[in-house]
Amino acid sequence: MPSQADITRLLVNWSGGEREALDRLLPLVYSQLRQMAHARLREERIDHTLNTTALVHEAYIKLVNINEVQWQDRAHFLAMASRLMRRILVDYWRKKKAHKRGGDHQRMSLDEDLIIPTGDPDTVLDLDDALSRLEKLNPRQAEAVEHRYFGGLSAEESAQVLGVSRATVERDLRAARAWLAREWGKQQSG
Secondary structure: OOOHHHHHHHHHHHHOOOHHHHHHHHHHHHHHHHHHHHHHHHOOOOOOOOOHHHHHHHHHHHHHOOOOOOOOOHHHHHHHHHHHHHHHHHHHHHHHHHHOOOOOOOOOOOOOOOOOOOOOHHHHHHHHHHHHHHHHHOHHHHHHHHHHHHOOOOHHHHHHHHOOOHHHHHHHHHHHHHHHHHHHHHHHHO
8 A cells, every 4th residue: 555655756746747657646546536526426416417436537637637736745635636526516516507497405514524415506506605705714714624524634634734733623624614504594594
């Protein structure tokens, strides 16, 4: 099994322009990308046309086409992958909603260990809008939420990516959950 140091070395080499490093990297991170994609899609509606493999491949294609990123380590790579998976799913639901209007909003819980359910397009889009607003107020909190709930990164991995302590990430997640709950409360009653 490859070490984090092996993955980091390949990422740094890839950032430095070594294309072969990318070819060696994919097999090492593919299973983790599949786990992330599966976690995201596990809560999707049955009629969702994206499957785990398709989501991984979409995210990977976008990752490969990102220019001028100085990859720091495996956690940084997975954080970027989680952001791209979020974008892919949000774009999917926007297109789907454009074709079919209506539907009931689902309430979402941001419990400590719960992955956000995304079966309802309106719910996914509401979450994306709320995260975008949170990002303007507190980018680190929004990024912590994205890492944890969209990417499945642990608090320790998020802390590494964000360059803060685990305790700071946990505080950020608590604050972000409270802020998001207030925002959804306003949307539900407004």
